Amino acid sequence: MDKNLVFENTPIFIPETSDSALLNLEREIPIFIGAHFVYCRKNVFKQLKEIAKPLIIDPVSYYNFQEAKAPETFKKLPYYLEEEPKTLYSNESYRTNNFINPCIEFQLDNYSDIIIAPYLFSPETDDTKFSTNLTILAQSISYLKNNNIKKPLFASIHIGNNFLNRPSTINSVIGRYYTDFKDSIDGYIITINGLDPRKAELEQLKTLTNLVFQLSKDKLVLLKQMGPFGEVLSAIGSAGYINSLLYGEFSEIEKPGGFGSGIHSRILIPELFIFVDNETVRKIGYKCECISCKNIHNLTDYARRSIHSYLRRSEVLEQMVNLNRIQRINFLLEKIKKAEKLISNYDLKYGLSLTKVCSFLYSWKSLLEWSKQLNYVEEGLEFEEELLKKLEEDNND
Ligand SMILES: [Zn+2]
Numbered sequence: 001m002d003k004n005l006v007f008e009n010t011p012i013f014i015p016e017t018s019d020s021a022l023l024n025l026e027r028e029i030p031i032f033i034g035a036h037f038v039y040c041r042k043n044v045f046k047q048l049k050e051i052a053k054p055l056i057i058d059p060v061s062y063y064n065f066q067e068a069k070a071p072e073t074f075k076k077l078p079y080y081l082e083e084e085p086k087t088l089y090s091n092e093s094y095r096t097n098n099f100i101n102p103c104i105e106f107q108l109d110n111y112s113d114i115i116i117a118p119y120l121f122s123p124e125t126d127d128t129k130f131s132t133n134l135t136i137l138a139q140s141i142s143y144l145k146n147n148n149i150k151k152p153l154f155a156s157i158h159i160g161n162n163f164l165n166r167p168s169t170i171n172s173v174i175g176r177y178y179t180d181f182k183d184s185i186d187g188y189i190i191t192i193n194g195l196d197p198r199k200a201e202l203e204q205l206k207t208l209t210n211l212v213f214q215l216s217k218d219k220l221v222l223l224k225q226m227g228p229f230g231e232v233l234s235a236i237g238s239a240g241y242i243n244s245l246l247y248g249e250f251s252e253i254e255k256p257g258g259f260g261s262g263i264h265s266r267i268l269i270p271e272l273f274i275f276v277d278n279e280t281v282r283k284i285g286y287k288c289e290c291i292s293c294k295n296i297h298n299l300t301d302y303a304r305r306s307i308h309s310y311l312r313r314s315e316v317l318e319q320m321v322n323l324n325r326i327q328r329i330n331f332l333l334e335k336i337k338k339a340e341k342l343i344s345n346y347d348l349k350y351g352l353s354l355t356k357v358c359s360f361l362y363s364w365k366s367l368l369e370w371s372k373q374l375n376y377v378e379e380g381l382e383f384e385e386e387l388l389k390k391l392e393e394d395n396n397d
Helices: 021-025 035-040 044-051 070-075 086-090 091-111 126-144 161-165 169-177 202-215 231-237 278-284 302-318 325-350 360-371 381-394
Strands: 012-016 029-034 052-058 153-160 189-193 220-224 240-244 267-269 274-276
Touching: 012 302, 021 029, 021 044, 021 070, 029 035, 029 044, 035 052, 035 070, 035 091, 035 231, 044 052, 044 126, 044 240, 086 091, 091 126, 126 153, 126 169, 153 169, 161 169, 161 202, 189 202, 202 220, 202 231, 202 360, 220 231, 220 278, 231 240, 231 302, 231 325, 231 360, 240 278, 240 381, 267 278, 267 302, 278 325
Parallel strands: 012 029, 012 240, 029 052, 153 189, 189 220, 220 240
Antiparallel strands: 267 274
């Protein structure tokens, strides 16, 4: 499938949502929703389905991982597995009948415009689940082929952040996920468990960036739950990012939801790349002209804050649509430089300590500058060698 047929424009911001806030916009919006909400929020889902373009149902099949603390609503799904059974890895007919087929059929029955191959969370790239995911992906491809289903197929790469400390392991991710399946899938959704891009080392971010960049050669790559770092990767090569509107700035499989972080009572200030509390909003006299805020500076309304997040995040990516890669990178570098200026002004004027909170912007800037020299490397043996060479050179810099 031509990758341009999946989304009208890229990069695109795709809100992960399961409530009614965005319905207020009364227009078509891309929607990403967890499969368990299709069941437990039937009425809202019915309405979201009407405005969704495209509708993407995440099978959230990683909840079949024993440490994941699956919500009760997930246990109602037809592919919920009581425990993580060895038979899933070894028995093909069990895997097909109890996991793969019901998971794909659930997405089809509920009109998902994109099919996400069932997947498990793999803490490491040498974990059994990593190789099982590849088998599942191959079987999912066969399922769509045998049933003549023409919907785009995405592979979800949901892995632990340890691999970011070993740059050479991205070879195995690219080798397995790109080289082996490049003719059969349309894109990737990447979630890195435990990665907070605001706290990560620059070297870790470089490894992730390289992975995203190489996979995006002729595929759509979407990042999930990386907060505004999604903007950085969208400038570098990804097709966009998926994020909740008021929380979920990073992924932690043992603490699903992220509501405990308190971020849901805060307001996104896209100019600063962060969420702040009401008091800070008042102090700095923040005004937003979006149709949800209309310059009212105290945003306590949940729905209005959600719409604000959606509109402002989409707007940033829309500004990149017609730019080439280097222009996108420069655009984002400018946005960060403006943020840094604002932040130091606010700190001086109002006695805040935003500079400390936003210190990650410095390493994001370095990353963007570094990424300008990235090139797609050739596949096969040469590909791996070239990539290794490149990474060694970078490490020696
Ligand atoms: Zn606003």
